[in-house]
Amino acid sequence: MNTGKVTLVGAGPGDPELLTLKALKAIRAATVLLVDDLVSPEVVAHAAPGARIVHVGKRGGCKSTPQAFIEKLMLMAAREGENVVRLKGGDPFIFGRGGEEMEHLRAAGVPVEIVNGITSGLAAATSLGVPLTHREHAQGVIFLTGHAQQGASLPDWRMLAATAREARLTLVIYMGVSGAAHIQQDLLTGLPASTPVAIVQRASHPDQRHAVTTLGEMAATIAAQALASPAVIVVGDVVRGVAAAGHAVSAVRAA
Ligand code: SAH
Numbered sequence: 001m002n003t004g005k006v007t008l009v010g011a012g013p014g015d016p017e018l019l020t021l022k023a024l025k026a027i028r029a030a031t032v033l034l035v036d037d038l039v040s041p042e043v044v045a046h047a048a049p050g051a052r053i054v055h056v057g058k059r060g061g062c063k064s065t066p067q068a069f070i071e072k073l074m075l076m077a078a079r080e081g082e083n084v085v086r087l088k089g090g091d092p093f094i095f096g097r098g099g100e101e102m103e104h105l106r107a108a109g110v111p112v113e114i115v116n117g118i119t120s121g122l123a124a125a126t127s128l129g130v131p132l133t134h135r136e137h138a139q140g141v142i143f144l145t146g147h148a149q150q151g152a153s154l155p156d157w158r159m160l161a162a163t164a165r166e167a168r169l170t171l172v173i174y175m176g177v178s179g180a181a182h183i184q185q186d187l188l189t190g191l192p193a194s195t196p197v198a199i200v201q202r203a204s205h206p207d208q209r210h211a212v213t214t215l216g217e218m219a220a221t222i223a224a225q226a227l228a229s230p231a232v233i234v235v236g237d238v239v240r241g242v243a244a245a246g247h248a249v250s251a252v253r254a255a
Helices: 021-029 067-079 098-107 120-127 157-167 180-186 217-226
Strands: 005-010 030-034 052-055 085-090 114-115 141-147 171-172 198-199 207-215 229-236
Touching: 005 021, 005 067, 005 098, 021 085, 021 114, 030 067, 067 085, 067 098, 098 114, 114 120, 114 171, 120 198, 141 157, 157 171, 157 180, 180 217, 180 229, 198 217, 207 217
Parallel strands: 005 085, 005 114, 030 052, 030 085, 141 171
Antiparallel strands: 171 229, 198 207, 198 229
16 A cells, blocks of 8 residues: 655744745645645745645634544545645644644554644744743743633643742743633732733734733733734743834844
């Protein structure tokens, strides 16, 4: 049997120049590409002319393709001998369900490779000149989701707030804007209201927007500036000193 393979490829946060050379090579070699909605068209444009491109994300208000169906598509294509690339926003192993997809494919006997991408939390901070760790302000960083799978419990924000304060950690929250009021309320049990916060929408895209505020004003700022998904929230002293709000584009884009 001529089994193909699947490569889970991180497409990076948006700016096509933030793609790795390894990702580019995989995209060019793919015969079938399954593309998430957070992936930039300029990244998909690297696909070979004859490659089959399937968009499996939410587009134009349509419902996203169910996860089980995406996994079935990958499996079928690989079994037909195709070189399948699954293009995912940011890094495939950070909140992208890449782990689940890998397990599913491996259980079915399909070879799987992973190519890292620059995760949006990292790109969001860097685009504002914010280092996620800093010897004076943060000894480490925690990547969190503000939106748990149905039935699963959300992060324990109260415990995290206390830990972040004591251990001096930066919090990077994905999928957190819609639950910002609740997250703010719980984080305030352990962190001061003056803790600096940055919200970055569509990091590294040409239409990137951001706001810098404090934990006490976080939800109000998100509402007032109509910041919406996809956005990342960075909480911690590393944010201090960034200009209050604006449409600053990333350093890479500004070139
Ligand atoms: N694997 C992706 C995350 C997928 S979960 C990664 O590593 O980046 C989807 C969430 O990621 C979005 O709701 C948002 O919180 C965040 N996200 C993805 N792209 C983003 C971008 N360009 N700017 C800000 N946040 C982004």
